[in-house]
Amino acid sequence: MSATATETRPVVATGSRIAARFAALRAEGRGALIPFLEAYDPDRATSMEILRGMPGAGADLIEIGVPFTDPMADGPIIQLAGQRGLKAGATLGGTLEMVREFRAGDSETPVILMGYLNPILSYGAERFVADAASAGVDGLIVVDMPPEEAEVLAPHAAAAGLDIIRLVAPTTDAARLDVVLNASSGFVYYVAITGITGTRSADPAALEAAIPRIRAHTDLPICIGFGVRTPEQAGHAARVSDGAVVASALIETMSRTLDSEGRATPGTAQAMLDQVRALAAAVRAPR
Amino acid sequence: MPPAHLSPGNAKLNKPLTRPNTFRSGPDAAGKFGGFGGRYVAETLMPLILEVEQAYNAAKADPAFDAEWRRLLTHYVGRPSPLWYAERVTEHLRAEAAPGMGAKVYFKRDELNHTGAHKINAVLGQILLAKRMGKKRIIAETGAGQHGVATATACALFNLPCTVFMGATDVARQQPNVFRMKLLGAEVVAVESGAATLKDAMNEALRHWVANVEDTYYCIGTVAGPHPYPVMVRDFQSVIGSETRAQMMEAEGRLPDVLVAAIGGGSNAMGLFHPFLDDADVRMLGVEAGGHGVDTVTGHAASLTGGRPGVLHGNRTYLLQDEHGQILEGHSISAGLDYPGVGPEHAWLHELGRVEYVNATDDEALAAFQLCSRLEGIIPALEPAHALAHVIKVAPTLPESTLIVMNMCGRGDKDIFTVARLLGEEF
Ligand SMILES: Cc1ncc(COP(=O)(O)O)c(C=O)c1O
Numbered sequence: 258m259s260a261t262a263t264e265t266r267p268v269v270a271t272g273s274r275i276a277a278r279f280a281a282l283r284a285e286g287r288g289a290l291i292p293f294l295e296a297y298d299p300d301r302a303t304s305m306e307i308l309r310g311m312p313g314a315g316a317d318l319i320e321i322g323v324p325f326t327d328p329m330a331d332g333p334i335i336q337l338a339g340q341r342g343l344k345a346g347a348t349l350g351g352t353l354e355m356v357r358e359f360r361a362g363d364s365e366t367p368v369i370l371m372g373y374l375n376p377i378l379s380y381g382a383e384r385f386v387a388d389a390a391s392a393g394v395d396g397l398i399v400v401d402m403p404p405e406e407a408e409v410l411a412p413h414a415a416a417a418g419l420d421i422i423r424l425v426a427p428t429t430d431a432a433r434l435d436v437v438l439n440a441s442s443g444f445v446y447y448v449a450i451t452g453i454t455g456t457r458s459a460d461p462a463a464l465e466a467a468i469p470r471i472r473a474h475t476d477l478p479i480c481i482g483f484g485v486r487t488p489e490q491a492g493h494a495a496r497v498s499d500g501a502v503v504a505s506a507l508i509e510t511m512s513r514t515l516d517s518e519g520r521a522t523p524g525t526a527q528a529m530l531d532q533v534r535a536l537a538a539a540v541r542a543p544r
Numbered sequence: 545m546p547p548a549h550l551s552p553g554n555a556k557l558n559k560p561l562t563r564p565n566t567f568r569s570g571p572d573a574a575g576k577f578g579g580f581g582g583r584y585v586a587e588t589l590m591p592l593i594l595e596v597e598q599a600y601n602a603a604k605a606d607p608a609f610d611a612e613w614r615r616l617l618t619h620y621v622g623r624p625s626p627l628w629y630a631e632r633v634t635e636h637l638r639a640e641a642a643p644g645m646g647a648k649v650y651f652k653r654d655e656l657n658h659t660g661a662h663k664i665n666a667v668l669g670q671i672l673l674a675k676r677m678g679k680k681r682i683i684a685e686t687g688a689g690q691h692g693v694a695t696a697t698a699c700a701l702f703n704l705p706c707t708v709f710m711g712a713t714d715v716a717r718q719q720p721n722v723f724r725m726k727l728l729g730a731e732v733v734a735v736e737s738g739a740a741t742l743k744d745a746m747n748e749a750l751r752h753w754v755a756n757v758e759d760t761y762y763c764i765g766t767v768a769g770p771h772p773y774p775v776m777v778r779d780f781q782s783v784i785g786s787e788t789r790a791q792m793m794e795a796e797g798r799l800p801d802v803l804v805a806a807i808g809g810g811s812n813a814m815g816l817f818h819p820f821l822d823d824a825d826v827r828m829l830g831v832e833a834g835g836h837g838v839d840t841v842t843g844h845a846a847s848l849t850g851g852r853p854g855v856l857h858g859n860r861t862y863l864l865q866d867e868h869g870q871i872l873e874g875h876s877i878s879a880g881l882d883y884p885g886v887g888p889e890h891a892w893l894h895e896l897g898r899v900e901y902v903n904a905t906d907d908e909a910l911a912a913f914q915l916c917s918r919l920e921g922i923i924p925a926l927e928p929a930h931a932l933a934h935v936i937k938v939a940p941t942l943p944e945s946t947l948i949v950m951n952m953c954g955r956g957d958k959d960i961f962t963v964a965r966l967l968g969e970e971f
Binding site: 325326327328329330331332333336340343348349350373374375376377378379380381382383400401402403405406409423424425426428429430433437448450451452453456457 | 554557574582583584585586587588590591592594737738743744747750751754755756757853854855856857858863865867868869870871
């Protein structure tokens with residue numbers, strides 16, 4: 258976010274939480290761990306418990322998936338998470354309410370919503386941005402809103418201090434890279450694989466080549482996601498970039514604790530948080 | 545709740561509806577028809593669709609590309625398809641009409657195309673494009689299986705491996721087409737996600753494409769998806785309307801008065817309508833699937849009548865969705881109309897009022913299916929049976945001198961099992 262946007266913002270400096278967190282991590286000399294949870298998966302109370310527990314388990318930023326019926330960029334694991342969330346009554350408004358409750362107990366950990374455009378349009382883009390900012394959301398990843406289609410949301414988000422975090426893929430060529438980066442704020446999300454979430458593992462050598470290529474075009478932090486599964490991979494990704502996003506591997510662990518109807522069992526939240534702890538340890542290990 | 549495009553929060557999408565000088569100039573460079581269409585895809589897909597757009601623009605400017613496509617249409621598909629004066633249907637409807645009333649009904653017979661529907665027109669164009677782009681394999685989505693069969697056919701002809709994504713529900717209810725695709729050498733992937741129908745098949749095809757960008761071309765079956773698909777598929781399907789124009793001039797010495805076509809994603813309708821859009825005297829009717837009735841919540845697939853604007857599958861258009869923007873499943877007796885969206889150009893023509901969008905229910909389509917079989921000796925697909933159901937309603941209200949062209953966009957072979965079951969017939 259530019260300094261001017263921060264100064265003109267009236268109440269809480271929402272968007273600045275992301276910048277502040279990356280600045281603090283830089284001072285610490287390590288990258289971020291960004292775990293993902295799907296809102297209302299498998300039910301609201303359990304996902305709230307997971308969300309509340311994440312900072313204590315070592316999450317530096319948190320990404321919350323907003324369930325959508327047609328998640329075009331997601332593999333089977335997150336698709337199922339979204340279906341469970343919808344079955345449990347997830348809505349965009351309900352997801353904002355979760356963030357509001359989380360913020361009552363944590364005013365520092367940045368929260369990023371990841372979702373698809375249609376529920377936002379249905380809510381009303383302008384109203385959504387205002388409500389998200391006041392709930393304590395810091396950034397948005399709107400998967401199916403490339404820079405060319407961002408006019409409906411981006412100006413309102415900028416005015417409210419919400420970062421628009423964009424995906425850069427291995428297929429993003431040099432010409433496209435600047436278009437994407439110019440429309441990005443907060444951090445850059447590097448998609449480590451050509452594909453959808455949860456299907457392949459990132460190739461370490463390819464990452465070591467890709468990140469400097471993007472680095473040459475932007476001062477924003479760069480985080481790696483889509484294909485980061487193990488503590489070892491997270492540690493590596495956080496070393497070659499500024500952070501590692503882990504989603505499908507966590508949801509897979511969590512979903513293994515569900516009963517045959519897809520309902521939470523007593524160990525559900527803990528299983529996911531234990532894995533966050535293991536990932537966090539790897540990210541914090543000395544270089 | 546107000547339609548999303550009228551709610552203040554989305555003001556940027558609510559483009560003023562200015563009546564254009566021509567209805568045939570769309571889309572703009574961003575792939576927009578008014579506020580509809582566009583390229584709402586993940587960044588991972590963006591380079592691909594930009595590549596398809598560039599390749600399509602180059603192909604369109606190349607006379608050799610057009611010549612090869614037309615050679616295939618003539619000698620492989622069997623075009624031009626006839627324009628048939630449906631005399632017995634006309635007489636039947638006149639018998640019930642007031643004196644002097646009862647329009648003259650023609651069928652544009654795209655059901656006679658190789659593979660039995662209009663889908664092959666756009667498939668051949670796209671496969672030629674894929675070859676030009678150096679792509680080595682083809683993927684497609686299919687609902688009823690007609691687009692899948694057409695794509696598998698073209699892939700056999702051009703010796704390209706073909707994978708067709710089809711919802712598991714549709715695989716179960718369209719067995720003959722699944723077997724056809726396999727005979728033609730295609731791999732059919734049953735998609736289990738979501739409700740396992742056409743929308744989910746399209747999601748899965750898009751996901752697969754992202755993971756196989758280098759060598760794969762995605763052949764979309766209708767005028768939907770991200771730009772340039774809606775314009776490209778429309779351009780190829782416009783052969784239907786162009787032929788109709790010439791054939792009607794020859795048969796009647798003038799243009800038709802009314803065009804009628806069924807709307808699933810809207811490709812057969814766009815193909816018939818587009819060449820006539822600037823002929824102000826030509827009235828156009830798009831017939832959506834009314835299912836159990838458009839007043840039911842998820843009992844129909846009439847996106848324009850019962851939906852509101854939103855974003856799905858790469859374009860902004862009218863969608864069946866709940867108040868939270870979650871996409872609803874459509875229902876229709878016809879698996880080819882059972883799609884919760886509609887091509888963006890239709891959304892634009894709807895808001896401009898240039899095309900009227902109506903609907904026909906399952907029962908009306910079923911009655912029209914049987915009537916057409918007995919009166920004309922043509923077993924129609926259940927999709928154009930919806931168009932015919934509306935012709936049955938409207939023709940008796942129009943003077944005898946009125947010329948109607950209905951797009952008979954597919955034959956009913958694929959539907960006889962569905963219809964038999966509904967009529968209580970056992971095999
Ligand atoms: C014969 C026939 N007509 C119509 C359709 C619907 O598609 P569209 O509206 O794109 O023509 C289908 C789709 O499967 C079809 O098979």
